[in-house]
Amino acid sequence: MSAGCNTFEAVKALISSAHKSCTAREKINFYNSWAENYEQDVAVIAYHAPNLAASCISAHFSGDREAAVVLDVACGTGLVAKQMKTFGFGHFVGIDGSEAMLKLAQDSGLYQDLRQSMLGVEPVPFPSDSFDVVVIVGALSVGQIPVNVVREFCKSAKPGGYICMTTRSNVDNLEYKAALERELKQMEHEGLWTCVEVTEVQDWERAVSEHEEGYISGVVYLYKKQ
Numbered sequence: 001m002s003a004g005c006n007t008f009e010a011v012k013a014l015i016s017s018a019h020k021s022c023t024a025r026e027k028i029n030f031y032n033s034w035a036e037n038y039e040q041d042v043a044v045i046a047y048h049a050p051n052l053a054a055s056c057i058s059a060h061f062s063g064d065r066e067a068a069v070v071l072d073v074a075c076g077t078g079l080v081a082k083q084m085k086t087f088g089f090g091h092f093v094g095i096d097g098s099e100a101m102l103k104l105a106q107d108s109g110l111y112q113d114l115r116q117s118m119l120g121v122e123p124v125p126f127p128s129d130s131f132d133v134v135v136i137v138g139a140l141s142v143g144q145i146p147v148n149v150v151r152e153f154c155k156s157a158k159p160g161g162y163i164c165m166t167t168r169s170n171v172d173n174l175e176y177k178a179a180l181e182r183e184l185k186q187m188e189h190e191g192l193w194t195c196v197e198v199t200e201v202q203d204w205e206r207a208v209s210e211h212e213e214g215y216i217s218g219v220v221y222l223y224k225k226q
């Protein structure tokens with residue numbers, strides 16, 4: 001596909017092909033090949049999850065935003081940090097499995113530190129209790145970050161810190177979403193965190209699978225570490 005002229009049909013075909021990648025390594029290879037066109041392509045499907053997550057965090061965060069250290073998990077090219085910066089946050093650390101996505105995040109100039117890590121296979125490469133905010137957008141779904149890794153995100157946050165996560169609610173992702181919600185509730189039951197907000201969003205992004213039309217829905221979850 002040539003840069004700057006992607007139609008919805010072309011983007012739909014591309015993303016549908018990625019949803020068929022089953023292993024994390026296949027997904028990362030897909031992101032390596034997609035990195036250069038990622039931002040313009042997600043704009044075509046009206047992807048605004050980074051803004052929804054940033055708004056949710058902003059609505060609840062009452063500390064010093066410039067000083068707060070934000071861990072952007074699966075940071076991709078940097079869309080989440082870009083949105084959070086508009087809400088006054090200024091210190092970002094990123095993790096991603098894809099070298100090519102990380103290169104673009106580096107070029108954005110938004111991050112103080114970037115690390116490559118294949119989550120689910122490798123650990124979060126930072127000490128526990130380090131971050132005021134941990135945010136994960138667009139990577140909690142089948143073939144990407146396994147559900148049990150959310151425990152590591154909670155560990156990475158400081159006590160009293162926020163953990164913001166998003167997932168899709170469309171048919172292909174319902175099984176993953178149910179498993180994720182079981183884990184989130186179980187962790188609340190264990191006293192690891194408390195639920196601050198769960199927001200279901202109808203017009204999450206444009207549908208790209210063969211059996212869906214219009215917009216699919218999605219969810220933003222916000223938890224506070226105990």
Ligand SMILES: C[S@@+](CC[C@H](N)C(=O)[O-])C[C@H]1O[C@@H](n2cnc3c(N)ncnc32)[C@H](O)[C@@H]1O
Nearest residue numbers: 031074075076079097098118119137138139144
């Ligand atoms: C849809 S993009 C989202 C990027 C960014 N958060 C955003 O909202 O634009 C998903 C990102 O997750 C990364 N990713 C997927 N599975 C991963 C894994 N197991 N470990 C680390 N990164 C992963 C991909 O490389 C990709 O950059």
